[in-house]
Amino acid sequence: MISNYFKIAIRNLFRNKVYSFINIAGLAIGLAATMLIILYSKDEVSYDRFHANNPNIYRIVNQWINPDGSVKSSDGNTGHLQGPKFKESIPEIKAFVRIKSDTRNIRKATEITSQEMLAVDSNFFSIFTFPLITGNPQTALLQPKTIVISEKMAEKYFNSTNVLGKTIEVMENDKFEPFVVTGVTQACPQNSSIKFDCLIPNVVAKEEFQNTDNWFNFFQNTFVLLDPKSDDKNVVAKMKRVYETDAKEAMKRMAKDYGIKESTRYLLQPLSDLHLSTQFIASNGLQDASNPTFSYILAGIAIFILIIACINFVNLTVARSLKRAKEIGVRKVVGGDRQQLIFQFLGESFTLCLIAFLLAILLVELTLPTFNHLSNKALALSYLFDIKLVLSYIGIFFLTSLLAGFYPALVLSGYNPVQTLYGRFNLSGKNYLQKSLVVLQFGLASFLIIATITIYLQFNYLTTKELGYDDKNLIMVEKWNMKHQEAQLFKDELLKNPNIIDVAPKNGGFWGTVAKVNGEKQLSFAYETVNPSYLPMLKIPIVEGRNFSPEFPSDSTNSVLVNETFVKEAGWKKPIGQIVNFWYDNNTKYSVVGVVKDYHFASLNEKIGSQLFTMKPKNDYGKVFIKIKPNTETITLAHIAKIFKQVFPISSYEYKFKEAENLKSYESEAKWKQIMLFGAVLTIFISCIGLFGLATLSAEKRTKEIGIRKVLGASIASIVTLLSTDFIKLVCLSFIFSFPLAYFSTQKWLEKYPYRADFNWWIFAFTALITICIALFTVGWQSIRAALMNPVKSLKTE
Template identity: 60%
Template sequence: MKSKLPPQPPIWADKLLSLVCAPHLLESILGDLHEEFDYQVGESGERKARMRYWREALGFLKWRYIKRPKKRYPSTFILSHDMIRNYFTMARRTLAYNKVYSLINVVGLSIGLAAAMLILLYAKDEVSFDQFHANSPNIYRITNKYINPAGKQVGATGNTGYVAGPKFAAGVPEIKAFVRYHGHRNDIKKGEEIKSEEIFRVDSSFFSVFSFPLLSGNPKTALKEPRSVVLSEDMAEKHFGSKDVLGRTILMKDSFDKDARFEPYTVTGVAKKSPQNSSIRFDILIPMIIGQSEIYRATNWFNTFMNTFVLLNPEANLAQVERKMNLVYNADAKEAIKEVAQKYGMKDKKEYSLQPFTDMHLSAELPSDNGLVRHSNPQWSYILTGIALFILAIACINFVNLTVARSLRRAKEIGIRKVVGSGRMQLVIQFLGESFLLCIVSFIFALVLVQLVLPTFNHLADKALALSYLFDINLVLGYLALFLTTGLLAGFYPAIVLSGYDPVKTLYQRLQLSGKNYLHTSLVVLQFTIASFLIIGTLTINSQFNYLINKDLGYNDEHLISVEKPNLTREQAQLLRQELQKDPSIIAVAPKNNGRWNTSVKVNRGADLAFTYETVDPEYLPAIQVPVVRGRNFSTVFPADSTSSVLVNEAFVRQAGWKDPIGQIVDFSYENFKCKVIGVVKDYHYTDLNEKIGPQLFAMRPSNPYGRFFVKIKPGTETSSLRHIAETYTRLFPLNPYTYQFMDDENVKRYESEAKWRQIMLFGTVLTIFISCIGLFGLATLSAQRRSKEVGIRKVMGASVASITRLLTSDFLKLVSSSLVFAFPLAYYAIDKWLQNYPYRIGIDVFIFLEAALLAVAVAFLTVSFQSVRTALTNPVKSLRSE
């Protein structure tokens, strides 16, 4: 009678079973197993002998372990110290043995984690703006908006005039204090040198409301005296060479008084440098004194040229405070409102409100401006966060894909662990441990990487972030959450898949994943969908930026120099032109008002039309080469041109609805002054291309001062021309600082934000492609190893290297090509929405999508074909011998 027991297995099987309850000795058992297996296969060299060997061993194990009572071989899940040490040892040795696989995962995760860390730093800085002030929860900026008779808001601004702060503080009990903040430029004299510096006029309560510490001086009295000045520590060092400068004087000239002379201001305080996450950044503060030249503004509710902040009681109700503010305004400005309505025909209603101080930095409607700095567009924050998440997601996808793809090579290990008693949860813990070990190594490298790239990131993002910010408690918690999330996301699915293998199938080598691993293929498609999406986005941003800097502005800005000269009179302008044109390299000199003036006039006997107001002379339009398309230019032959004639641009004519603009009357009703249109100027971009060309009016009125002048020079004469301009300027205006700029450079600087974000997008896309490619390379390597015997057989049968390469690359290229089907519509929608922000923009070009497709496929092909060609060139004898 045939025995029920299978044939006796080799000696190692008894040893294996005797130690079934001691999994911490699994390492030595596996060593014995591999030695025995190598001996058997090497001895026979026959597949038949190998299979017989495993059948005998598995039959015995099945009888002893599966058919006999399970209680004799307990598998209770207990994480003992030895088990944890064994898991760690096995994870470390597994990762060390598979160096390429480990390197790919560490590099990918390090880059992904570094990107996420940088974005966390960036986000912390963005949301922390102006939070450092002790009173920040109770500080608000006074804002106002205009409501038309239909109840629709038609305008809003965060600026006020002199009157709002004092009036509201006096009439609203909840307002504890107010601070007006007005920036402008004053001339400062040091020895014989005169420089123009930006200074800020503030109320004496400035240091009581805001938390800017003083290194020296009394914050309560530092700004009470009329000619006192507070310097930042940097300005004190720059001007005096020391921070200990209390009581010293600085010579300054008030730019609001054209007859002002240099007066001594006494240093009453030295402030610490403003934090980099502050909307208020100053080097020079002086008291808010309203001079005689501005006395008309002191009671005018309709001026908007400065920021006014109020400090509320902590228990104040914001809605009630705003209601009381509007009651004060309507009562105090009652007569002024009637006068403005009658004189200018204004029908819109003005309403005041309060904006939280900490909301200004990221506000799209009421941003920090007019002396406040570092306003941020939240749209770019979303884009940057999206890029970081994409990079981290792709790194995690790489980990999952490579782990699952490697799973067949670890199938025997899993089978043996299950056979000797390991439960599924123990295997899950083991593979999660490997995942977290990789994350720990990646996290360390990510910290190093952040430190290396932080200076470049600061330059691109216009920040001053430091690695020390990483130790903020909120960021530490954020990084801990990031670490745990990444470890779980990257390791959980592979752990579940690997721990679920059937031990019999794995040991018989019947386990197959290829062809049906839908998640694996889906992740590859998702990975390259993200990469293709970013490629299209980057190409679009690059094209839009090139469009902005290369678009014809409608005037010639080449070899055009702009020089500032405040309060330049007609006589001074004429003298300056005569002196400058003594040099033959000077082609033209044309004065103009400084800054941008905006006002409105009545046209068509009553309709209001807002426009940009330019004060020029007859030389201005020829100097910048802008043609007059109808009528004529200003001329000294017609004396009335300087008093009662104006030019308008084409946009003005369109908005006024004129068919025949020549001879039309524009009514400056608020000055009881009317002018006649004598010419129409061709539209040109007098501001940057982020704003549409609006109505523009040119006048020569003597009451309007010039503020700068343009100098057109001959090409190739920059050095000599600049020297001549500087010498002439300093000789004619020795008390004014000399500054100049080339207009073509200035026009390019207007798009610095777009240029920096273009670089950020480029770097993000390159990193995304790089991580995707190293993941694809790892998958191609594992695929080639798995199909090495198939390749050997094909080569023996006569297949060429090209056909084998095509075979190994085709599956991956199909996945990459499939990703384009998803990337194209998503990218089209996103860039269409983004381009809507630009009034002058490129069209959505099909060639951008074709370029992105070719780039994605080409990069994927080069990545995969390297390993495919290498495999195809392998000697088939070497790959078939192990069979």
């Protein structure tokens, strides 16, 4: 019996090649998309779970609490004290390890390169599972000036992994020191938040441990290993008591000296929650911070595509039922009952789905490199064969087969044998389900089109909006701890090249601090150290007062510039001459000599904040902006590298173009722009092949009607319009529910951007136009074929 069902199913597949292809192709694409999304989601939730101690590893995180009890900010960083202080007083904490991001210069022969590394405590390998190829994990980081390197780095520098006892020159205290290689690790798993090529010991002076002010320093990650029997909530309560007791005097001093009214609360974050946390983000040496929203969006797209593929199957199977009416009638007359017919059609559904499933695996293999590029992953096809994934695929296979085949099986098995054998059978009713499924298909497709257009517009807005300064042909060269005299020497040498327009040093990274204005009012702001050429070179206007100038020698010690936002937050109507008091720095006071026009010194994902500029001599520079003439990049970069090596012979040279760096701020939007486009194209494609199949069947069912109309003088245009109108009505109907849903969803997504593109009515008009045109092309092509058919042949079909 089962073999007979299978034979009939195969015969029907080959007898109706077009419909079989449409069903199999649609299902295969839907299943492939679902498999890829499952791979992505599995990788996301698997982060950091490979560590043997994983269930008991937590990161110490903190929250700043306002006097009213609300949370001011959340952060995953700590200082030197939290780990040892908590372990010392809380028995449930078995060990702690601190991880600090560091960048050091490494010298090999005469080549100097900048290398990112992690400074960690000596018990790093006893808490985290990172196997060593060579070396003793217990002792590898015990001694200062030792280094553990990755297999990749060992091959790069020594062409071998057998490198124990060899040395690498690492810069420490402005000179190169030999660090002894004490271990070589395997490559870090790609689903690890901790990735490294170099590990060095985290050396902390005893004085740091005794200084309770270090409770308020946050610059590294601290992980703790808890006793498996402990309750993390109880540990958090004990941490609170330890902190309040040990830091009591320090808190009083901070409140008195700096006016800090907020309090700190320490919490524990499970290691397995780290990767997808949006509150306590993986940073400062931890990598690959993600957002669960990405998985939700991808899962939604996969479900959309799979639903549309199943809709195609149901629609086409029910629509083709008339062609199999006599077969069903004969089966019932010779004794076949409804249950057997249901199993027959479900068997055909399972056969189709099995073929589609196998084809889907092939599609996954072919598209995985592209998907990895879009999602910034390194997924491999071998991940598909994880036992849990295999079970999930089998579940999807059975669920899809049942969903796609159950309703058609019920409908087809219920035909009246007398009516079918006499050719008097027609699908009863108005085919509301079939029409509803078409509406749902194109509703989902138009929803994705609107979402894609919105993301494109926002990405275009972020990358083309004027930032308030000129970032064209602007090169950044980093050099940390650069004295003002060194910066001036570097600038003078660079300006000897006629291709270099101007040079301006600036502090490196982001500096933020507070000061008092209007007496006791405190203001937080971005703290910039620049020289007089910085603002003119970037074409940032002074809207009131003046810029720093060599004509005023006291500018470096007495004067500051502020931006317009600073003035607004300070409440000044006449800002020139106002005093900014750095009361915690020997009560130093500065006079405002100029107001800088607001510009986007951070990305457009953040509102413009308060900003203050100084020329303070003791503030070191960290980078140099170099403005060059257009189309001179190659020759000018060579000159910059040469001068840099002359002025800073033991520093590594790296450069970046400011314009390219600005674009990197929107990598997330760029990625989702591609993914949404990919999803929209797939959805439209599957919807169209389904619509094509329905249009073909509609034309076949109305063959005699078309012949009669042509004999009576109907034009080709009128016949095409007749066959297309019903489908176009359904497509237009889909806009009624998809447009409001798309508007609400995109507006919620845009709310997270302080600066965003306008959402205009033309987006809906364009979506409607492109959807209708695609549907017309799909249906119209088949309608034209039917309209061009010889009416004599059409009439002979009955």
